[in-house]
Structures are given as structure tokens and as C-alpha cells.
Amino acid sequence: MAIKSMTGFARAEGNVAGFAWHWELRTVNGRGLDVRLRLPSGLEQLEPKAREAIGRHLSRGSVTVNLATTSTGETHELHLNERALAQVMKAAERIRELTDAAPPRVDALIGIRGVLDVVEPEENEAETAARGEAMLATLDQALGALVGARAAEGGRLANALSGQIDEIERLVAIVRASPARTPEAIAARLKEQIARIMEAGTGFDPQRLHQEAVLLAAKADVEEELERLTSHISAARELLAENAPVGRKLDFLTQEFNREANTLCSKANDVEITRAGLALKSVIDQLREQVQNIE
Structure with missing residues (x-):
């Protein structure tokens, strides 16, 4: 990778x-x-x-x-400022005349600012x-x-991303295999919903009954979302294998993952599918956080 x-x-x-x-x-x-x-x-x-x-x-x-x-x-050079030294010596001689002080030492003279300079040669x-x-x-x-x-940090990120994509695939498989998606289960739920509508109403409205049945059937069908999620999983693995910067593409793909997971959760009419859908959203959020670090 x-x-x-x-x-x-x-x-x-x-x-x-x-x-x-x-x-x-x-x-x-x-x-x-x-x-x-x-x-x-x-x-x-x-x-x-x-x-x-x-x-x-x-x-x-x-x-x-x-x-x-x-x-x-x-490469520094030392430069003796003879003019400054002469002035210092003259002042020292005058001080000796006035105070009978000892002659100045050499180390004291060169320590006076301006007598000895450090010069950098011109380049x-x-x-x-x-x-x-x-x-x-x-x-x-x-x-x-x-x-x-x-690249070393990217290798660690790639392993984490690969694991998260595997987890997304596992959760998609759980939803796909859920007994709640069988025609028999969907038909049973439709019968229950229709029965409630009939009991709650004062009369039989065939048009309303038909609309509700179509709505419930459409809501129970998450096959399109599962197909898109499966396609996104394949695309993510292909991007992880590319030898080029893919951070922006993966960021866009995580948005698509999240969109399908949201739709799946909104359609879920079974506890198991709802639980898997929420887990799916959590893993996709983790995936997106990691993707923000990728070049």
C-alpha cells in the first residue's frame, strides 16, 4: 500500500x-x-x-x-585597532602621571572594547x-x-483503514442476511400495518390502503443501499492500493458511505437492522477521522 x-x-x-x-x-x-x-x-x-x-x-x-x-x-580573524590602542595607551600614561599607577597589562588592554575586534572575512x-x-x-x-x-505513518493508517473497511463489509453482510428482509417477514409486517390502518379508520379507503402498502414496501427495501455500500467498499480498497495521493478521493468516498448508512437507518424497520446501521455509522465516522490524515 x-x-x-x-x-x-x-x-x-x-x-x-x-x-x-x-x-x-x-x-x-x-x-x-x-x-x-x-x-x-x-x-x-x-x-x-x-x-x-x-x-x-x-x-x-x-x-x-x-x-x-x-x-x-x-574563519574569523582578529583585527587590532592600533589607533584605539594608541589612545588607550596615551590615557594610561596620563593616569600614571597623575596617580603613580602601575603600567597597564596587555590582557587588560586587549579587553577594552574597540582595541581588538573579531572580523568576519568578506564572502x-x-x-x-x-x-x-x-x-x-x-x-x-x-x-x-x-x-x-x-510513509511509515501512512502504513499504520492503511492498516487501520483496511480494518475499518472490513468491519463495514461485515456489518453490510449482517444487514443483507437479516431475516427481517425476507419476503415473508416484509409481508407479515405489511399485514400488521394494514390491520392497524383498518382498525383506526372509520371506513375502508382503498386508495389510502394502496399508498400505505407501497410506502411500507419501499421502506422495507434497503437492497439499493446495500449495493451502493458494497460498491463503495470495493472502491475504497482500490484507492488504498493506488500509488498516488488519494486523501481527497477517500474523503469524498466516506461522505458517500455516510449518506448510504443514513438512508439505511431511516428505512430500518427491524431492531437487528437498526443496530447494524448505527454500528455502521460509527465505523464510518472513525474511517472519516482517519482519512483526514491522509495525503
């Missing part, structure tokens, strides 16, 4: 020349593909290609993508582009892991 869930999480990280990053991806249910992409300032140029990559891997779900970056400091266009491509390659890794996680 190729069912995929819309729920998943993945993380991937990388680094290039003292610059590290990691992507975090989270997905939950969504009617379409809704992407929320959060990039650090200065990396906005990655957004078009990042969205394109997400679209290649995912077709449905609400997707949150976060990129976090850190600098490891491996050329080629280096910036190469780093961007490396970051996008890591995003592809994260997306691959996310698709795998959604």
Missing part, C-alpha cells in the same frame, strides 16, 4: 567553512499544500528554490519549515552561491526523511 500520512517531522544539518545550519520540518493535516517557510535574515534568496523543493516532495499538508544558522568562528559571490546550494541539498535530505516518516 502507498498511503502516506500528512503528519511528520524531520531534521537535517550541515556546515561549510565555519558556517553551520539545520533545517526542521513539521507537517500536519491540510486541505492543500500550505507552506510556512522561516529563513534567517540575509538568506531570503533561498526561498524560491526551497519552495520548489518542497513542492516536488509533498502534495498536501500544512508544512512548517525552519532554517537556523550558526557561525562556528573557524565572494561564488562562495555565497556554493553555501546556498549546500543548504538546499540539506533541505532535500530533510524532505526525503520527512517523506519516509509520512
Whole structure:
């Protein structure tokens, strides 16, 4: 089965020349593909290609993508501000003249703000582009892991859906085999209903009697609903076997299941059929809840 869930999480990280990053991806249910992409300032140029990559891997779900970056400091350079140092030394010498203080220590001098600066080397266009491509390659890794996680969850969902469809089939079989649906049982109920109508009325109305008999006979017949439910069961199993996103189709199919179950319950004139119909509606509701998670 190729069912995929819309729920998943993945993380991937990388680094290039003292610059590290990691992507975090989270997905939950969504009617379409809704992407929320959060990039650090200065990396906005990655957004078009990042969205394109997400679209290649995912077709449905609400997707949150976060990129976090850190600098490891491996390429940083120290810059001595000689002008600032000269001013500090001059001030220190004047302080010594006024107070007879000890000469300043080197570690104290370089600790003064502005004397020693940490400078990041300027990056050329080629280096910036190469780093961007490396970051996008890591995003592809994260997306691959996310698709795998959604497929694993989809496998569990498919098993649950298959079990629910089996239960629907079992309940349909119970209704189909119910003794209350035999011609003899239907005829007996019609006779009872006709007898009540005759007793309640002050006179015999053949037209009314005919209408009531037709209505009761039609209400007792749920064969059409059973045939449609059987057809829906086959369609659901075919969708579960497809190697493509089928969430929307299954969602529509569960609505059709529910419609037939409602009609069957409204026609039910026997306790056993009513009980099976209500159980059928309960299983269909569970099926629909699960289907909401499918891509």
C-alpha cells in the first residue's frame, strides 16, 4: 500500500567553512499544500528554490519549515585597532602621571572594547552561491526523511483503514442476511400495518390502503443501499492500493458511505437492522477521522 500520512517531522544539518545550519520540518493535516517557510535574515534568496523543493516532495499538508544558522568562528580573524590602542595607551600614561599607577597589562588592554575586534572575512559571490546550494541539498535530505516518516505513518493508517473497511463489509453482510428482509417477514409486517390502518379508520379507503402498502414496501427495501455500500467498499480498497495521493478521493468516498448508512437507518424497520446501521455509522465516522490524515 502507498498511503502516506500528512503528519511528520524531520531534521537535517550541515556546515561549510565555519558556517553551520539545520533545517526542521513539521507537517500536519491540510486541505492543500500550505507552506510556512522561516529563513534567517540575509538568506531570503533561498526561498524560491526551497519552495520548489518542497513542492516536488509533498502534495498536501500544512508544512512548517525552519532554517537556523550558526557561525562556528573557524574563519574569523582578529583585527587590532592600533589607533584605539594608541589612545588607550596615551590615557594610561596620563593616569600614571597623575596617580603613580602601575603600567597597564596587555590582557587588560586587549579587553577594552574597540582595541581588538573579531572580523568576519568578506564572502565572494561564488562562495555565497556554493553555501546556498549546500543548504538546499540539506533541505532535500530533510524532505526525503520527512517523506519516509509520512510513509511509515501512512502504513499504520492503511492498516487501520483496511480494518475499518472490513468491519463495514461485515456489518453490510449482517444487514443483507437479516431475516427481517425476507419476503415473508416484509409481508407479515405489511399485514400488521394494514390491520392497524383498518382498525383506526372509520371506513375502508382503498386508495389510502394502496399508498400505505407501497410506502411500507419501499421502506422495507434497503437492497439499493446495500449495493451502493458494497460498491463503495470495493472502491475504497482500490484507492488504498493506488500509488498516488488519494486523501481527497477517500474523503469524498466516506461522505458517500455516510449518506448510504443514513438512508439505511431511516428505512430500518427491524431492531437487528437498526443496530447494524448505527454500528455502521460509527465505523464510518472513525474511517472519516482517519482519512483526514491522509495525503
